Amino acid sequence: MYPAEFEYFAPRTVSEALALLERYGDDAKILAGGQSLLPMMKLRIAGPKYLIDVNRIDGLNGMRREGDRLVMGALCRHADVAGSALVGEHLPIMADAARLTADVQVRNRGTVAGSLAHADPAGDWPAALLALDTEVQIAGPAGTRTSPLHEFIVDAYTTQLEAAEIVVGISVGIPRAPAGGAYVKFEKRAGDFAVASIGVQIGLDGDQCRAVAISLGALGPTATRARAAEQLLQGHAPSPDRLQEAARLVQDAAQPFADTRGSVEYKRHLAGVLFRRAFAAALDRARGRQVEPIHP
Numbered sequence: 001m002y003p004a005e006f007e008y009f010a011p012r013t014v015s016e017a018l019a020l021l022e023r024y025g026d027d028a029k030i031l032a033g034g035q036s037l038l039p040m041m042k043l044r045i046a047g048p049k050y051l052i053d054v055n056r057i058d059g060l061n062g063m064r065r066e067g068d069r070l071v072m073g074a075l076c077r078h079a080d081v082a083g084s085a086l087v088g089e090h091l092p093i094m095a096d097a098a099r100l101t102a103d104v105q106v107r108n109r110g111t112v113a114g115s116l117a118h119a120d121p122a123g124d125w126p127a128a129l130l131a132l133d134t135e136v137q138i139a140g141p142a143g144t145r146t147s148p149l150h151e152f153i154v155d156a157y158t159t160q161l162e163a164a165e166i167v168v169g170i171s172v173g174i175p176r177a178p179a180g181g182a183y184v185k186f187e188k189r190a191g192d193f194a195v196a197s198i199g200v201q202i203g204l205d206g207d208q209c210r211a212v213a214i215s216l217g218a219l220g221p222t223a224t225r226a227r228a229a230e231q232l233l234q235g236h237a238p239s240p241d242r243l244q245e246a247a248r249l250v251q252d253a254a255q256p257f258a259d260t261r262g263s264v265e266y267k268r269h270l271a272g273v274l275f276r277r278a279f280a281a282a283l284d285r286a287r288g289r290q291v292e293p294i295h296p
């Protein structure tokens, strides 16, 4: 199906884009990679009268290290992250998420910022980045502001973004070594959205877990953290008994709904299985072992 008619703008600066958003309000939509918005327009689920294409804005591309943070422009594509040496070295959990998102064509166009702004409950980026210290950089009429990711996404397909605001970048804390992370996803077929996914980020102090973050994707209306499981592991060596109890707590933290991808019981079961796989890979990486992305 063809989308409904719309007017198209291609501003060259963030200020021009913001002025257009101010002028057209809720009738306007930002277009980034178009990999979520255009299908929705074709299906007539979305029908913006004005499309503001941000792809020609200078300064929204690229990825760089700023002190102990990785900063990505809003036009950073999934493929940019998958191919980044900086990400591969310090944030392999992000490399996993990038490589497990969709297919090559979507990864070449879709942006990480677009995925966060879209806030699909089954999106890979909200889940993977929630296990990290992630901040969303936002520009609006009153200037720029920063929102921690756990506050930025407020519900399914709903973020804190006001009608006249744009995501301009994403900043991620680089974990202190020795550290390792992994993102594991179960999908019905290659390139599909997750039935369930888990991210684990661990910092080690000898044999003990100095820091642990566990995130859940497609297991509730938004990506979420398994705080009780994190607390159980923090400050302890991950013994088999402790990991078994942590897996149970991860399952408790899951609030899945039944849909064509599976029942509540099935998804909750997956949460425990994926947690164990993600934890094992994150631990291996924290100990300096190479682990390829896991395709369950």
Ligand SMILES: Cc1cc2nc3c(=O)[nH]c(=O)nc-3n(C[C@H](O)[C@H](O)[C@H](O)COP(=O)(O)OP(=O)(O)OC[C@H]3O[C@@H](n4cnc5c(N)ncnc54)[C@H](O)[C@@H]3O)c2cc1C
Binding pocket: 029, 030, 031, 032, 033, 034, 035, 036, 037, 038, 039, 054, 074, 100, 101, 102, 103, 106, 109, 110, 111, 112, 113, 114, 115, 117, 118, 122, 123, 124, 125, 161, 165, 166, 167, 168, 191, 192, 193, 194
């Ligand atoms: C076949 C297919 C398979 C897919 N599989 C997966 C998958 O396995 N996992 C997964 O996570 N995703 C998947 N996706 C979605 C894909 O990852 C999208 O790229 C992503 O969700 C949105 O990024 P985008 O840049 O394409 O955003 P767009 O489609 O351009 O925009 C999406 C929404 O975000 C808003 N937006 C975009 N950028 C900004 C910005 N800078 N500031 C403010 N608002 C903004 C838009 O207005 C729109 O509302 C799939 C898509 C397709 C077509």
